[in-house]
Amino acid sequence: MGIGRLVGNHFDLVVSIRHDAAQARVDEWQASFAQASRLLWDATDGQHRLGTVYVCNNATGGRNADAWLLEPDGRSASAVSGLGSETAHMTLYGDERFKPFVVVHEFGHYGYGVYDEYEGSAGPAECIGGTTSDACIMESAWSDGDRFGNAGTGGALVSGRVSEFCVAGNHDPDSDTYQDEQRSVACWQTMASSFPGLAVPGGTPTVAAPAGAGDINWVVLAPEQRYVLVVDRSGSMQGNKMAQALVGSAWWADSARTNDRLGVVSFATTARTDIGLTTITGAGDRTDVRNAVNGIVAGGETAIGEGLRRALDEILGAGQRAATQVVVLLTDGLHNRGEAPATVLPDLAANGVRVYTIGVGPSIDSALLQAVATGTGGTYYRIDPTLSQPDQEFRIRTVLQEISGIARENGGVVTTRPEALGEADRIERRVLIEEGSESATFAVTWDGDQKTVMLELRSPDGESIDLGSVPPHVRPIDTGLPYTGYEVERPTPGEWTMVVRTRGGGSGRGQLYVFSENPHVDGALYSPATRYDRGDVVPLFLQAYVDQPVGGLQVSGRAILPDGSTAPLRFGDDGDVLTGDAVVDDGTSSALFDETHDLEGVYTFQVQVTADAGSAFYPDAGERLVPGDATNTRAIPAFTRRFSLSVVVGEEKVVEPEQEREEEPEPRRPRRSTRRPR
Template sequence: MGLGRYKNGKFDLILSLRHNADATRIGQWERSFRRASEILFDATDGQMQFGKLYVANNSIGGTEADAWLLPDEGTSSSFVNALGIPGLHMNLKSDEKNKPFVVIHEFGHYGFGLYDEYIGPSGSAECTGTTSGGACIMEHGYWNGDQIADDGTLTPGPVNEFCVEDNHDPDSDTDQESIHGEPCWNTIHTNFPDVAIPDGLPGGPVPGGHEDVDWILLAEDPRFVLLLDKSGSMSAGNGISGVRFGADYWTQYLATSGDSLSIIAYNHGQDVILPLTSLDATTDLGSTLTAIGSITPGGTTNVGGALDSGLMQILSPGDRAATQVAILFSDGLHNTGTPPESVVDDLVENGVRVYTIGFGPYADQARLEQIADDTGGRFEFIDADPDSDAGQLEIQNYLIEISGEVRDGSGIVTMMPGLLPEPAASEFAAVKDVVRLKGSSKTTLAAVGKIPLAFRVRSTGFDHRAYIESGSDRATFVVSHKEGTAVNFFLTAPDGTLVNPQTDTDVTLVNPTYAPYAFYVVRKPASGFWTMRVTRGQATGAIPFKIFAFSENRDIAFGINGINRAYRVMDTIKLQSQVVFKTPLTALRSPIASIDLKPPGTKTLTVGRLGLLKGAQTVVLKERTVKTPVSGNASRPLARVANGVYENVLQFDEPGSYSVTLKMVNQGKATEAEAEAERKRDGEREPAREPAPMFIRTKRFQIHVGPLPEGKDVESGDQSPSGSGSSSITKQGTILKTSQISKASVGSGGFHVDIGLELRPSEESSG
């Protein structure tokens, strides 16, 4: 996820070995990164190096990682300017355990935001065109850089600098020049102002003072801490009910065997309800649940003290784990004790992500969003009454998303809200994804691409199909429904067999009596469409619910760039997305993205046959492409090459929290981006590799367009929400502008990208 950080001239990074590496392989990677740090130190004139390198083996830690260390050989790649951004990382092939130069080349993309200097919009390009005179790392390949033999022998290469004004791209044809319009050193200085650009041409003797890199192996147990705000302000808007409900739900239903869990209730002080405890099937949490249910509001609020106590619990075993998450339930109204901003740096340094859940009419949403943003988590504001059915569904569904997001290798395949109406209501069908055919008034039940998405809502039952790809280690199918209601949950395998957990040893059904959820866990699931069916378990009453399907496949990753901060009205929001199956994939046709704006008060689903969602708008995430020469083909000198990154820009003219659902689908035709580029450059007609298996991945997140409410200290007697004695809801937000920033790639098939965007207005002062 790119939880790396930069501080005082050192980059601390998280590395995830994507297989169970033996000691020899781990040692080879350690040797390569130590040498890479020395190259970086030399290239930056002694101003930068690697500091702490946290290493997760056996394919764990992939969600947090800045680099995936892959078991197979090939061409490495990286997201650009992605340090510290969730879901984005370098993809370093096995070769790089002997090629530290390539590690720094890819880090140039990832950490510094540099683009290549050996290629440009018109094809092959060059920066200096030589390997001397301060030649640039971003121009050259491994053969011109340091290499290490298996026996540890180092063969130094001639290239170990970044270019400056005096030697940068005289004919202005490289990607770095076309995108940034400046040499590499200037871009580095822009992103890291504390680093000085060298005078004249880079070079000279290797500077002294490089410090040894810390190589730290991470523990495998996922660690979670729940931080529960019980201050006096939580009585407003039933916030304390949301805190109790959320903590109870996570503890009972989402904490699993193998986790380590701690729970802290806080106001001006901290009450450790549960010290960090390793959970297994025999762990009795009865007294913990009783304590959660007994929490009552009172006192002032020390958010910083709670965060600090949570950090101490997570680190209490004396080491650091690959997955470390704090979930802060609060209105964010800090008014005493340790400032939360002063703890954030320690959280980041120790690799703890904070997910924040905001409640109440006086909530400091800006602070909660900032804490989540700074630590790599997410902020969600619960705008429904936390004591209501709608509010509790919001809370539990967000917690389910967090659980699926942070557990290594677990990807959300689908999430879908539904409703079982009163039995007396006439049967109806509702369609979520409806695509209007170009040039026709007809509509089609298009699923994703041409994958059928079975979706029917009736008074008696609801069916939804989820595609699980080949190679999945485990699939989980969940129904989350209103507490106090009863549903039946059935699962049918791709071959049409009704799943029976009593006879199938690879299936577990968790369906506690009176619990507001049920789920099936299927180990080594067959590939294909699995059908989830929800039926009513009670005679009367409407039953709202939401279903999820997760697939754990450590070869698949789905990253989104451009969402992890609050934006101002009219800011340009650049969304980028990439899917990895062992290595970044490219589509054979440009993907389609649809954005659905749901105005306040409208339902998530449109009721009625084949009705289009109100406020639907369409945005296309185009795959970035460059032109490259085709070998031996004078009649067609250039081919368009896609790099697997899909992007577009948005602008909003109203503040609000915009809920975005991004879905990417491989229809079984996508191939490795770099291999496809090589095929086109070589003029080959046959596909470069076997296509990646068909799969679907979905993410939901919020884009916060401010100013967000900063809250009021009601514990000191000020009862006016968000800055005045009255509040008003902002008018409906809109997408003011969408613009494509690259041309579509050629071909057909491949990825389909689907974005659903829902507007939730923020409350602002009418004054």
């Protein structure tokens, strides 16, 4: 999600340039955002501007970004009210580096929740009022707004006459714009309801730009990925819970990509760094992290806040802020020792650290874990407490593995699929890897004896991959732990086949994973709030991107209720009140979940989205700022992704935990690394 936010009177935003931009181009974007800030200051009569713009180059930082800056020219678009929502970002095509007016127009959608005023279902409409100088930014064409060079292709700044947002007095008189249809008021009224601190101008907005716009801070982030696992090792984790957490953490070491930086923190009565951020360059680094994980021993109380604080310190200690900074927190208990997690949360958010949280067992503060995840752009995973004890314990591991697929730079979950792995079984599953994938991970994990499951892959062009024949572009993930898999560089697009063979032993619990890293494909499932009251309708939105939002998707999903029962979800991009969908075929699929009246607790929504190359399209919703602007016609690959989202309805019942003892054991001494000196 975009992690931009309003701080005082300025918006701090993250932008991700989706290609390896040369310095000259980065400078052009900086000039565009600097002018957009001045224009915003003018349009809000000196109430809002841009503050710090964090810049991630070369397709890094995409998951946190408020704007994706694309290489080609084209028609930009934005999710409405995307600021602070999961996944949403503005899509700014390359030519907007010369059209700061369009940057502000898209921010109008994204930051303020206003809709277009230049068109509607009944044709063109007007928010121009009595003069031509106070026209609405949501109304007019780029050629009427601030741009560099009169053609918007570079050169000296040309000031446009469109520099305000409309008020009641000059808002569309024939009530047929999208803004009027959706909001029934002028832009300023919508903006003031999004930000109650904004004062709506009396009469028409002040045309002259006020002084004091200031300058933006343009901060280029380190093109680096930092991941810290924060593992609960309090007394209540003893036994199989701890064992499963360690297998899931070891997976992070084994599946890490070259140059990832990975660290592990654990907490009980106090927090401890088991291994500081380690740059993964080869098998020796993976072994070091795995050994540190294996040294973790459970015992003591539950200092969740200190665990988070230490993880933050690890990330900040690594130097200049990085494009991707992720913490994964696993806990089975209620915070009862040391600094409160709530006091760490603002520092995590301010420093751009995205936190994924996992709650296990009946003694969990889901509202807190939800708040930490949502407040930082991450996701809360609630392990269903109605599952059997062994199933819940197995889920600890599989959720840790699943998050490794989604948290990674440009990562996405193609599939995650439970499989019953019986004795002497052979199962075959096909999975689609899309065009443009830079790396795919295929894996199977199982509960039980080691080395009883084997995985063979067949590529779309018939190449067979197993541990006995590993081609050079494939790295096996197989270190004797109960998972096995392959990381495939630049996989051939098309249907891959996974063949899983089981030889005896085990509990039957298994899970398949396929992840794909693709800088063009992203998306998420989100809801406007993460806490609801019993009886509330929960609106759900799904958006998938191939650089910009894609329409024509097949979306299917289900809800898991607090008692473990399930209900189907009906999504539509149909503009229908029954799905809660605002605009037909705009690429946002919507669903209304209305079965919250009986049960309080955590509801989890799981959704699968599929685009086939024939029916997926770029929505018409891209800006048509000048008649005759070319549409975006690049090819959309067939792809599939899975998303999940949890919300808390009412209060989750919390079982009073058993008293944990304050003393905590020493870590097991890690085995000596087998790494040779270099």
